[in-house]
Amino acid sequence: METTREKLINATFDELFSHGYQGASLADILAKAGVHKGSMYHFFANKKEMALAAIEETILKKNLEKYSYVETYTSGFLEEFYTRLRDTSVRDFKRGCPIANVVQEMSNIDEDFNSLMKSIYGAFRANVKAIFDKAVEVGEMKPCDTTKLALFTTSTIEGAILSAKATGNAQDYGDVIEELIEHIEGKR
Amino acid sequence: METTREKLINATFDELFSHGYQGASLADILAKAGVHKGSMYHFFANKKEMALAAIEETILKKNLEKYSYVETYTSGFLEEFYTRLRDTSVRDFKRGCPIANVVQEMSNIDEDFNSLMKSIYGAFRANVKAIFDKAVEVGEMKPCDTTKLALFTTSTIEGAILSAKATGNAQDYGDVIEELIEHIEGKR
DNA sequence: TTGAAGCTTGACTAATCGGTCAAATTTTGT
DNA sequence: ACAAAATTTGACCGATTAGTCAAGCTTCAA
Structure with missing residues (x-):
């Protein structure tokens, strides 16, 4: 109940x-x-x-569900990441990204919101970095600055969601993601 | 007065x-x-x-100032674009991007805001596409899908500004922009 | 000089905002 | 069974919200 x-x-x-x-x-x-x-x-x-x-509670729960696979997989880290990125069924392009929405609205208004968003955003980035690190570890990717690549990746994902929200066209998200994946694939 | x-x-x-x-x-x-x-x-x-x-009036004015160079230049389109992207003096990372802020907040709440943001966002994208088209035209870039590249570029820029706003670290913007420029340079 | 149009003033309204609280009710431990 | 604790109820509060309006002032044209 x-x-x-x-x-x-x-x-x-x-x-x-x-x-x-x-x-x-x-x-x-x-x-x-x-x-x-x-x-x-x-x-x-x-x-x-x-x-x-x-x-805090809702995002933490979702994050756990979304990135826990890194702990259990032994290969195919990038492929699994791409699959999840491409999956638009979990996305609500009308409302956008709940994290980004609050960051945009509240980061410069209230210190407590700012602090919370900082940590959530940091966790998001750390999760993506962990995937890239694993990919490097098992040879799916050449060694590179995974911190910077994770920053680039998360930024572009947020930008993609924003674009789709602005235009009302979910395909915009798909197009950006494909170009992002191309970019990451360049690091193989 | x-x-x-x-x-x-x-x-x-x-x-x-x-x-x-x-x-x-x-x-x-x-x-x-x-x-x-x-x-x-x-x-x-x-x-x-x-x-x-x-x-509408403020953004229109700023847009005119920022992208009118495309009309007057005859070469160096990409270099000039990069220079302007790298220029952080015009940016306010605490408050982020005024367009993105309103898109995030209002697109799914009010149809009039949604419609205005759609047209502003479309103009932004069209301006960037015009730069890439010029670059292709004068041979600074291989022919490619400039529409998609412009979508990717604008999305990533917005994502970069958001990241800097979320973390409070302007360097995040710079890092994303450098990786973005690398990506575009790959199309030379 | 006169009248009309454009603009400014500030008091007012009704609705909504987040927040308080004392009393009533339900749940829990013994 | 009983008391204490946890929870629920809903009326109430002051502040703030966007919006209204009649009266007055200024500008300008005829």
Whole structure:
């Protein structure tokens, strides 16, 4: 069963993803979650704390699901990475990337959001770097500056999602990803 | 002299850039502009119309300044493009890219914003494509799918700005741009 | 000089915002 | 069974939100 706290976290994340933090209405979140206001303030000190918790917990969970394969695979790191990159079924191009949305909106406004986004973004980059490091280790890729390549890769992915959101054309994401993969393949 | 309307446009753009649309306070904009509320409603129907006007007019002006060189140059298109890409003095990594910020925040919320951002983003892409087309024309670059390359380039630039904003490290932008230039140079 | 148009002033409204709180209810441990 | 703790309820608060409007001022044309 979904606890009250879970209901709130889920409704908050969805509302944040749709309307951003400043556009998120507590009343809407509460209605969506089917939870009363006082009940919410029992679990969270304020709107901001609830939002930070929603982002942190949700993204952490998704990250774990998405990059844990690196631990279990022994080869085909790049191919698996490409496959997951190409998979658009997990993407919502209308709403874009939940991380990037909050980074754009809140990084320069609030220090706590900035700090959280920094760590999430850093984890994303570290996960991609780990894939490249593994690829180098097993000879799928020539030794190179994997830190820089991971930075380039994550930046381009975020840019691709943004492009698709701006134009409303999911194919834009696919086109950028293909060119990105070409670029990475150049490092074989 | 700065007209009342110009004061409003400038103050609105700055406030939008700093706090986003939903976070932009009319009271703050009016205070910054030194204009009274009734006066503002004399020039604009509402907050949204003023915001749309501020974005459109400001971005159009900047775009004109930034890409008009393509019309006057006869060679060195890529080099000039790289130089401008590398120039970080015009960038505000704390606030990021004003276009991307509004795309992220508003594209999926309001159709009028979505439509405006679509056309601005399209113009950005068209400007970059025009540079590549010129470069191909004068033999600085092998013929290739310049539409796709322009999409890739603009996406990566936006991603680079986002990365620098997320980490607070301007060098991230520089690193991504260098790798991007390497990629484009591969098309020589 | 006069009148109309353009512009400015600032008080006002209704709605929504995030947040508080005391009382009622349910759950839990003993 | 009982008490204590955890949770829920919903009315209420002050502040802020975008937006309205009638009156006054300034500019300019005839």
